[in-house]
Amino acid sequence: MKLQFLGAAGQVTGSMTLIHFENLKILVDSGQFQGTPKEESLNFEELPFLAKEIDYIILTHAHIDHSGRIPLLVKRGFNGKIFCTQPTSHLAEILLKDSGKIHETEAAWENKKRERAGLDLIKPLFTEDEAVESFQYLYPLPYHMPHQLNPHFSFTFIRAGHLLGSSSLILTYKQDNKTMTLAFSGDLGNGTNLLELPPETVNFADAIVVESTYGGRLHTDITTRAEKLVDIILEATSHNGTVLIPSFAVGRTQEIIFELNNFIKQHPDERGARLKNIPIYIDSPLALEATKIYESHISFMSPAVQNFSGAPFKMDNLHLITSIEGSVGLNHNPHPKVIIAASGMCEAGRITHHLKHNLWRKNTHLVFIGYQAEGTIGRQILDGTKSVKILDVDVTVGAKLHDLHGFSGHADESHLLSWISSVKGLKHIFVNHGEESSRDALADKIKDFEKAELHLPELGETYTI
Structure with a gap:
């Protein structure tokens, strides 16, 4: 299996990981880059794959930094299923539609200035109508029910406690006659949100991809x-x-x-x-x-x-x-x-x-x-x-x-370390979805109790596991 990190690598937005397994190409999340103009410009860059070659997208939750490039991929030819939980499918629809409207408004505003300056006009990343077009590919699944994508590959959603319908992801696949497990934390909640049930843990995995948004920091005043x-x-x-x-x-x-x-x-x-x-x-x-x-x-x-x-x-x-x-x-x-x-x-x-x-x-x-x-x-x-x-x-x-x-809707460092320490059998830990200082801080703490190989992926980097 190969993993290629195409977003949220050294930053907290643009989540997208490409999985190559046998003849499958699967994206875990397809989020927009948000923040500075430089970061947002990454949304317009060409991706190292053809959208029509992607078989499936597995969406951990609806926030735009995880879902916001879905209409763009559909616009470019993706027509596979987008797996998510039922609440995520409903929230993704309103978020993506709103995002399309924002892109149209921002492009119109920019084009007024460009017309006055005699510059070429720009097109929005995607429109509201193009967002709506992508909804037909959303395919809701329940938590805790394994879903088979081919004879050697299945996945299961478990609760992440970050947002209504948010999920961590457990992938199970057979490689060299061995059953292997890869888990994605998604965005983890801290277990104190009054709306959410607490995040569920993963008992065993050969490798995990874990977020690090609040690495090096602890939430204060949670109870008050x-x-x-x-x-x-x-x-x-x-x-x-x-x-x-x-x-x-x-x-x-x-x-x-x-x-x-x-x-x-x-x-x-x-x-x-x-x-x-x-x-x-x-x-x-x-x-x-x-x-x-x-x-x-x-x-x-x-x-x-x-x-x-x-x-x-x-x-x-x-x-x-x-x-x-x-x-x-x-x-x-x-x-x-x-x-x-x-x-x-x-x-x-x-x-x-x-x-x-x-x-x-x-x-x-x-x-x-x-x-x-x-x-x-x-x-x-x-x-x-x-x-x-x-x-x-x-x-x-x-x-x-x-x-x-x-x-905060995110787990802080103590919650992240607790979630990681519950996973037995680890050989690889990929620390993702965090600014560099946060990733480094979390990685330093992980070294204190884990012997697994630690990776801090850079944008576009590919690993074989």
């Missing part, structure tokens, strides 16, 4: 994350301020809604009563669509959600913004409030407009609840820049900043 968020909201609104929460529309937004809803239920005291009267706005059409999918897949979620008294994702003080006019109106609303809007790294979407109008204000509180990739606006703000360019305008950073690691 809801309390800290509520304290921030109460402090900001007591000074007539606005709380801005850049949030991934799929997963993190639903988690925040449930955490706040659960806090109100669990705290019928003064803080709970005050929180109940503070208007909370979800300003993301995509988040509204995702929430409907969450509501229809309660059976895939944790007992905390399944046993919740009432509707998990509805509150009396929760307002859903469906129009552009409603979104614009929030920035002319002088009253204290909470605005939750995409994108999670502040690179696009409605959060950019709210930052433009509020980031400079001293009584604004900006709360980061997820990973901020290198080069993104969110990362620049977190790293202490005094001014940041948003929508072609330089905006002073005057807001109070908060980085709540406890809400």
Whole structure:
């Protein structure tokens, strides 16, 4: 078997691994590169295979950094099955459709500038219609049921605990009359997300490909994350301020809604009563669509959600913004409030407009609840820049900043090491999906307890196992 790493090698986006086995060519994930212009330009580069030669895609979860090149491959000739769990298929549809719309909008914006400059026009990576075209290839499968692709190769999805429907992947294949196992961690949750069941472990594997997003780092304040968020909201609104929460529309937004809803239920005291009267706005059409999918897949979620008294994702003080006019109106609303809007790294979407109008204000509180990739606006703000360019305008950073690691959807270093240490029989460990410093830190810790051969693949590198 050969593995070729075509994304997320020394970075956290663009996940794509090509597997060659006998006459099969299989992609594990097909994600977009996100972050700096240099990283995003990788989406337009030619791949070292013809899309029509790929037999199958196995999708670990719906996030765009894992699914976002699927329409591009279909556009270029892929017509095989895309295996995933049922929730992943539904979430991937809304995410890919939204991504196509964004690519069209960005290309149109760029082409206006190019026309004025007399430059050649560009085409979007893919369009909304091309995204919809790819949905016909999604093929949902249940967890824990082996699926045979040829007489010598099968795979099984197990829970990863990162996002609704997210999976780790166990591949079983016969090579030289031996049964071998290769496991992909996918993106692992940390077991504390109130919506998700905890990640499942792999008992035995000859080789694993493991993510390293938070290598070298530990999440803090996990048990007090809801309390800290509520304290921030109460402090900001007591000074007539606005709380801005850049949030991934799929997963993190639903988690925040449930955490706040659960806090109100669990705290019928003064803080709970005050929180109940503070208007909370979800300003993301995509988040509204995702929430409907969450509501229809309660059976895939944790007992905390399944046993919740009432509707998990509805509150009396929760307002859903469906129009552009409603979104614009929030920035002319002088009253204290909470605005939750995409994108999670502040690179696009409605959060950019709210930052433009509020980031400079001293009584604004900006709360980061997820990973901020290198080069993104969110990362620049977190790293202490005094001014940041948003929508072609330089905006002073005057807001109070908060980085709540406890809400991260990723396993931290301790969780990653625990997941790896549960796997017996390892001969190869591929540390992937992390910035170089994170991969190096995790690899150093793995050396302390594992004798397996350790690999830190570079983009395009091929290994034989």
